[in-house]
Amino acid sequence: MNVFDLSLKLNGFPLKEARSVLNAIQQLEKTAFHDYVEQQKKAIVNYHLAHNVYYKTLFKRLPYTTWDAVPIMTKQDLQQPLANRLSDGFTKKNTYVNNTSGSSGDPFVFAKDKFCHALTWSIIQDRFGWHKLDFNRSLQARFYGIPLDKKGYYKERFKDALTKRFRFSVFDLSDDALETYLEKFKSTDFDYINGYTSAIVQFAKYLKQKKVVLKTECPTLKACVVTSEMLFENDKLLMEQFFGVPIINEYGASELDLIAFQNQNDEWIVNSETLFVEILDDQDQVLPYGEEGRVVITSLYNKAHPFIRYDIGDVGILSKTSTLQKPQLQKLIGRTNDIALLPSGKKAAGLTFYYITKSIIEDDGNVKEFIIEQLDLQTFKIIYISTEKLSVKQTETITQEMEHYLEKGLQIIFERQPFLKRSDSGKLKQFTSLLPHI
Incomplete structure (x- = not known):
């Protein structure tokens, strides 16, 4: 049984329809794809101008004329109650609601309509599929935080059980804790590791100290996906050596989508199907491929809440080999507030x-x-x-x-x-x- 897919369906997320739309986008030829992006950019702006009072207050030059005139949104713009920011017909009850971690210093609550959130999961499953990883069948060793209150703790453990994950808490990375993690790998057929870079690096350092290659102890292990924190090249080499599997770099934002994911050719491919990613200078001008600037992202499908030309707070470079249909992230330098x-x-x-x-x-x-x-x-x-x-x-x-x-x-x-x-x-x-x- 595809338990992961079923859990999304039972929560009202139309995964089947989202996959169909994603597949259709991926089949587009170059010219048709260009037309699709331009149409979707215009459509999402006009939708929110018509249905979102909050977005209208940000938009100084009504009506929409050109993309360059669309205002840049920042996290500070979102520091107000979610109810004030939702589009007509959307409430907390009929949307996916979550909050950002606040690691950037500006936490806030956000919402996605259910189709948009289903598209998010379609993109994630598509990218993991590049590496033969299946959310319904592949067992994940998850290095994430976990609520410490009793109710929250068991809720996350239950979700992990339903979605083929075993969670290793990142709040205790002592040698004693890491030894228990190693013993779990020896007795469990994990397919891949997924989680915060810094915690997974600590596990790799412990394996180095023990002179153990994890793949030897857990032969089913196929890959390691790191996310949410910077991945340095020497840490990547360390993990490759002592995990014995490829290290895959993921870049995402909970309020948006999966932003970029490394393929099997070690290319950091940007999500161009459901997002439109720009690199801007300090004057909000679009920079050519190969130049460093602010990462600004548009969610092309979120009707519940506008994320249009949204300055995510990161600095990066799209490679000179990028195209509209296949943009590649050359480098993620860090956060603008760092x-x-x-x-x-x-x-x-x-x-x-x-x-x-x-x-x-x-x-x-x-x-x-x-x-x-x-x-x-x-x-x-x-x-x-x-x-x-x-x-x-x-x-x-x-x-x-x-x-x-x-x-x-x-x-x-x-x-x-x-x-x-x-x-x-x-x-x-x-x-x-x-x-x-x-």
Whole structure:
């Protein structure tokens, strides 16, 4: 029985109809696809102008004339009750309602109409199918957060049982916990791993420490899909070595859809069927393929709630080989609010600090995990978990390298902790600026 599909159907999501629409889009030739995108962009704007009072207030130049005149939406625009943002005829009872994790600092509640949400699952199943993974049959080892209250905990465990998932909590990544995870893999025929990058990297480091290749202990394992957090190349190589399976990078947003997914040729393919993805500069102008800018996304099907030219808060590059029908994400650089402001006035991506530090302190396997916080213009705190405290030589080297790559006069504080604070969902924010919003 296809339990996963059945659970969606019983909850009112028309998966069969959504798959039919997705299949029809994927069969379009180049010219027909171009016409489809243009028609769908115009249709979704006009729908919300006609049926959504909230969206009308954002749209300064009525009526719709050209795409360039369509306003950019931000997460700050959505900081108001959901009822104020829903289109005519939609309520919390007849839509899919959820909330973002807040890892970007701007959490909010959102809604999708049920057909739009069914399309989301159709896209996800299609992409996982590229790697012979089937949500109805393939057993998933899930590295995610889980509610700690009794009701929420058992609700998630029940959902996991229905959808062929076994959940490993990311809130305890101690050696003792990771040993129990390894034992579970030895006794269970998992098909793939799926979850937050940082937690799965910790599991790979533990396997390295044990000199164990997971595929040897769990021969049924086919792939590992990481999501929600940055994937660094050296972490990918580590996981490939000690999992013994391909590592697949997923990029998505709960309020939108699956945004990009790596295929078997290691191409990070952007979802062009149900989303329209643009890269914009600071003046909201569309950048050519190959140039770095803000990731702005339009949901082409969500009638319950507008996400039109929505600035998701990320910075990325679409490769020069991209086309309208097959855009490819060359690089995801990080979040626009993860910016460090230096004493000289220079700005740097916060992940620069993380990457410099990572290359130094993880060489010997002593440091398990770490995050960086900017406390003021010149002060940065590195909070870390380790077997042994960092030596004076190591802390001096890190400080010198940061000054070498950025500028002199920075103060680096090192703070060893037994665990790192994660968001309620279990995500780990690698860099945080505590300065007023830049």
